[in-house]
Amino acid sequence: MKMTREQLYRRIEQAEPGEIAALEAKIAACPWRQGYHIQPVTGLLNDPNGFSFYEGYYHLFYQWFPLGTEHGMKYWYHTRSKNLVTWENVGIAIEPGTPYDSHGAYSGSAIEKDGMLNLIYTGNTRDENWIRHPFQCLAFMDEQNVITKFEHPVISDVPTGYTEHFRDPKVWLHEDVYYGVIGAQRTDETGCTVLYCSEDLKHWQFLGEIGTTLSSFGYMWECPDYLELEGQGVLIFSPQGIPAESDRYQNIYQSGYLIGEPLNLDTREFTHGEFEELDRGFDFYAPQTMQSPDGRRILVAWMGLPDLTYPTDDSGWAHCLTIPRQLSIQGGKLIQRPVPEMAQLRKDQQGIRTQDSLSNESRSFAGFNGIAYELQCEISQNDADLVGIEFRASDTEKTVIQYDRLQRKLILDRSQSGATLSEANGTIRTCTLDEDIDVDAVIKLHMFVDSSSVEIFVNDGQEVFTSRIFPSQESMDIRFFAHGGKADFRAVMWNV
């Protein structure tokens, strides 16, 4: 049952007696709780926030509504990790409730300054007519994880020319000056990113819009992130209102990037190539990146989308974050690979190799099955029309990743994955592989499967399919197949 506005905008201490315990009991009985992904203790998780490294830990916060699976009063929830793969729940980080964040501590970022982790976020407020007034706010976290809010907002006004959809500050330091990008909607209801600068994170100067060629590309750009990698500028953002076209933009909202020359901070001009989606799967939104102490650029995203319902809603929780991915650039394209630290989770290695080619058949191997695992597979000598893997499979359920050689398309099919979800948005996702990839030679699939998700890295991170799936616990089989020709398979898997 949907919550009323009053129920949605309650703070955690306004929960009914026993309400949280009841949620916890439902959650404990849910078969789809994840094994190694960050997920909410109760209620709804959305965007990753404040992804950073401070005092020997990676810190990763997320948008959190504790009391239900709809988008209500948002907190920042705090998790931390020494190694990017085993995460510890620290607890509530930013609580909403001041006049500047009365209706939610919305998304933002973190940066270390003067020995403190500075958290810069959007304070969401609503007036008596339910009109939104966003403030950009600041809070400080010390090495004991104690968070203190700065007494007043650091940006109180939306500049002329923009609507109240003005949020999600992402801040970085460049030659002793702090810069921040904010996701915005122009008064003509098109989306864009604006740029600010500051000497001290407390006083911000509005510089103007980042100049892109996408003057009319959706009605709002959420969660922008600007970074420089291998000498190039990358602007990541999540535009809303982009119509679907062939195998692109199939999800309700998108997340993608522009790559170009480093942003000219004086003119704000950004010369860039085409907008590219970051992910090809069903559930991926609002990514955020950080730089690790050893200089790697790492991305985490929300493995979900706004405005959709999910099968775990009835169990009192919704969504999780993706595993961390390391970014690089190849041929003007962002490449995403799982961080090598993921290997620390591996247990019980097993390998298989087809002795004779698979030809018009589907084959499984003793011991090769599971619910939560990492699987690396290479498909070679491939003249089959269709090759692929069925996983989380049983007699009645399966999720399928397959390569259609004639169309040069990879296809993720969750039509028979288990509990159905948002089928109005389709049950397959496809992507056409770049022409310069010799797929007849070898196709590499690197999969991270958890109780209710899959992340498939294709050909060393050229493409990624990220999706929730909701199979029954009995659906554990893995089957390799080749139809309309033959193919050889080599695979290694580890329980996780």
Ligand code: FRU
């Ligand atoms: C993106 C988003 C952000 C906002 C946050 C609120 O999913 O809508 O723009 O800050 O979620 O939870």
